[in-house]
Amino acid sequence: xxxxxRNVIKAFGSFRAVNDVSLTxxxxxxxxxxxxxxxxxxxxxxxxxxxxxxxxxxxxxxxEDATVRAARERGVGFVFQHYALFRHLSVFxxxxxxxxxxxxxxxxxxxxxxxxxxxxxxxxxxxxLADRHPAALSGGQRQRVALAxxxxxxxxxxxxxxxxxxxxxxxxxxxxxxxxRLHDTIKVTSVFVTHDQEEALxxxxxxxxxxxxxxxxxxxxxxxxxxPATPFVMNFLGHxxxxxxRVESGKAILGPIALDYPDHPGEQSLPAAGYARxxxxxxxxxxxxxxxxxxxxxHVHTAGxxxxxxxxxxxxxxxxxxxxxxxxxxxxxxxxESLYVRPRTLRVFVNAAGxxxx
Amino acid sequence: xxxxxxxxxxxxxxxxxxxxxxxxxxLAAAAVVGVLIVIPVAQVFAGALAGGASVYWxxxxxxxxxxxxxxxxxTVVPLALVANVVFGVAAAWAIARFRFPGRTILTALIDLPxxxxxxxxxxxxxxxxxxxxxxGPFLQGHDIKILFATPGLVLATAFVTFPFVARELIxxxxxxxxxxxxxxxxxxxxxxxxxxxxxxxxxxxxxxxGIILCNARAMGEFGAVYVVSGxxxxxxxxxxxxxxxxxxxxxxxxxFAVASVLTLLAILTLVVKAGLERRRPEGPHVD
Numbered sequence: 135x136x137x138x139x140r141n142v143i144k145a146f147g148s149f150r151a152v153n154d155v156s157l158t159x160x161x162x163x164x165x166x167x168x169x170x171x172x173x174x175x176x177x178x179x180x181x182x183x184x185x186x187x188x189x190x191x192x193x194x195x196x197x198e199d200a201t202v203r204a205a206r207e208r209g210v211g212f213v214f215q216h217y218a219l220f221r222h223l224s225v226f227x228x229x230x231x232x233x234x235x236x237x238x239x240x241x242x243x244x245x246x247x248x249x250x251x252x253x254x255x256x257x258x259x260x261x262x263l264a265d266r267h268p269a270a271l272s273g274g275q276r277q278r279v280a281l282a283x284x285x286x287x288x289x290x291x292x293x294x295x296x297x298x299x300x301x302x303x304x305x306x307x308x309x310x311x312x313x314x315r316l317h318d319t320i321k322v323t324s325v326f327v328t329h330d331q332e333e334a335l336x337x338x339x340x341x342x343x344x345x346x347x348x349x350x351x352x353x354x355x356x357x358x359x360x361x362p363a364t365p366f367v368m369n370f371l372g373h374x375x376x377x378x379x380r381v382e383s384g385k386a387i388l389g390p391i392a393l394d395y396p397d398h399p400g401e402q403s404l405p406a407a408g409y410a411r412x413x414x415x416x417x418x419x420x421x422x423x424x425x426x427x428x429x430x431x432x433h434v435h436t437a438g439x440x441x442x443x444x445x446x447x448x449x450x451x452x453x454x455x456x457x458x459x460x461x462x463x464x465x466x467x468x469x470x471e472s473l474y475v476r477p478r479t480l481r482v483f484v485n486a487a488g489x490x491x492x
Numbered sequence: 493x494x495x496x497x498x499x500x501x502x503x504x505x506x507x508x509x510x511x512x513x514x515x516x517x518x519l520a521a522a523a524v525v526g527v528l529i530v531i532p533v534a535q536v537f538a539g540a541l542a543g544g545a546s547v548y549w550x551x552x553x554x555x556x557x558x559x560x561x562x563x564x565x566x567t568v569v570p571l572a573l574v575a576n577v578v579f580g581v582a583a584a585w586a587i588a589r590f591r592f593p594g595r596t597i598l599t600a601l602i603d604l605p606x607x608x609x610x611x612x613x614x615x616x617x618x619x620x621x622x623x624x625x626x627x628g629p630f631l632q633g634h635d636i637k638i639l640f641a642t643p644g645l646v647l648a649t650a651f652v653t654f655p656f657v658a659r660e661l662i663x664x665x666x667x668x669x670x671x672x673x674x675x676x677x678x679x680x681x682x683x684x685x686x687x688x689x690x691x692x693x694x695x696x697x698x699x700x701x702g703i704i705l706c707n708a709r710a711m712g713e714f715g716a717v718y719v720v721s722g723x724x725x726x727x728x729x730x731x732x733x734x735x736x737x738x739x740x741x742x743x744x745x746x747x748f749a750v751a752s753v754l755t756l757l758a759i760l761t762l763v764v765k766a767g768l769e770r771r772r773p774e775g776p777h778v779d
Contacts, residue, residue, distance in 0.1 A: 218671035232679035
């Protein structure tokens with residue numbers, strides 16, 4: 135079932151947690167709401183679920199206005215950040231809860247409840263723990279019980295609030311791949327909230343990047359990573375090197391770097407900044423190709439899949455360059471050495487120096 | 493291995509107390525408990541049974557006024573308990589789940605019955621419902637009896653014991669939080685289903701504990717009930733009032749007999765409470 139959010143506003147006192155957000159989630163997609171804490175992503179999720187009421191704006195399920203419907207009437211499965219499992223009930227009864235509380239005509243018979251709960255527990259690979267209580271489970275197991283419980287009511291939409299937020303790094307990675315596979319199996323429209331860009335980019339079909347209650351960009355993981363719409367998205371999705379400067383007359387002059395910028399042909403000079411990711415910078419011992427700057431190597435971190443080289447230019451600004459291990463083996467930059475740094479690609483955002491936050 | 497032994501002892505106590513100090517403290521505690529509690533309680537039963545079992549029986553059940561006092565206490569206490577469970581749960585819910593102006597004042601007001609003298613509490617009801625009170629003329633006009641009747645006794649008892657249930661529930665509900673309740677709602681539960689299937693099981697130990705304490709206090713309530721009852725023998729005398737009256741009439745075996753029943757009920761309450769404490773998991777486990 136598709137979800138549409140139209141011009142939703144939610145304020146807590148004078149603070150606008152969600153500020154005029156509109157977005158569409160097509161049927162069967164897995165969408166990530168990505169943003170730093172306080173960006174309004176959890177509030178938006180709770181508004182979609184009906185656990186929170188929007189001050190303004192509407193929520194549509196399958197084109198039907200669900201704004202005033204209570205949470206229990208929306209057919210939504212919600213997975214809470216801290217799982218919120220019923221501590222006094224066994225794993226089995228936790229999952230069965232949503233079926234047992236149905237009014238008698240809609241309630242499946244006991245045998246059917248048993249069959250469905252066990253089927254779900256098999257799906258999340260926890261059928262062997264059906265009789266345990268939540269306190270006896272690990273974090274990852276609790277997370278999967280919470281998921282099975284939400285799925286038991288056959289929701290038309292699955293909403294997950296920081297589903298892997300309180301798990302350790304290794305379990306996180308396993309669980310998010312598992313969630314992706316699970317979604318490919320059951321294909322229920324899903325929205326999950328996360329502050330971890332890696333998680334969002336790896337799991338989601340589509341990523342909604344949020345900042346200060348607003349949507350910065352909506353796109354596939356590749357789109358938001360390769361073509362960030364704003365400096366914030368650029369910054370949030372990974373480490374960046376920033377070159378401050380100006381644009382005028384079709385040129386961008388960013389410190390020592392000058393390049394063509396046809397988007398601004400006017401003569402008026404505007405502040406601008408160029409952004410490059412560490413792997414988009416290259417380093418050389420000589421300035422054969424123009425458009426770079428000299429910097430001194432501070433540190434070389436060789437432990438990892440890429441080699442991180444940290445440099446400082448003559449004004450003391452730090453630059454980070456990622457080299458493949460092969461490039462590093464060929465070049466072997468040493469701390470103290472002066473190298474020529476040149477961006478292979480540079481994204482220029484006009485008038486962005488203030489918003490970049492870097 | 494002397495070293496390991498020493499280490500073990502150090503683990504048990506940061507420093508060893510000398511034996512004389514330990515025994516002095518133990519004996520002092522035992523003496524205080526013995527003189528102030530054990531001997532007087534034993535005395536109650538000794539006094540009650542001094543004339544033999546049949547006299548004891550007669551003292552309790554042959555006297556119609558005593559019989560009615562026992563019956564009245566058995567009526568007033570459950571009614572006050574029910575009222576306090578309803579109000580206590582409602583108050584605890586409001587304070588633990590909502591943020592509203594006046595919340596701090598409400599929290600403080602819940603404790604008021606603990607700090608106000610029961611006699612003053614009784615007088616408040618007389619002022620409110622008495623013949624010269626604010627509601628007196630209205631009540632008389634409609635032929636409703638509150639003072640010097642069972643409703644007054646229930647009100648006074650409920651007022652004095654009001655804090656027990658709410659006080660027990662508030663910290664438990666705050667520690668557990670509302671996430672599970674929200675989860676139940678998101679799974680399609682109605683408000684009542686959420687309350688009955690999630691809230692009540694989560695707070696049941698706190699609730700039971702509050703009820704037991706409330707019950708113990710309600711059975712023994714004297715001051716407030718004394719003021720509102722008008723102590724009409726056979727009509728508005730509860731057990732504690734009856735004990736006092738028998739005592740004033742120099743009917744010591746009778747006074748002791750009724751007192752022994754009250755004491756037995758108190759001991760029973762203690763036993764139930766101890767049993768519950770053993771079964772109660774250590775606090776609400778929040779993870």
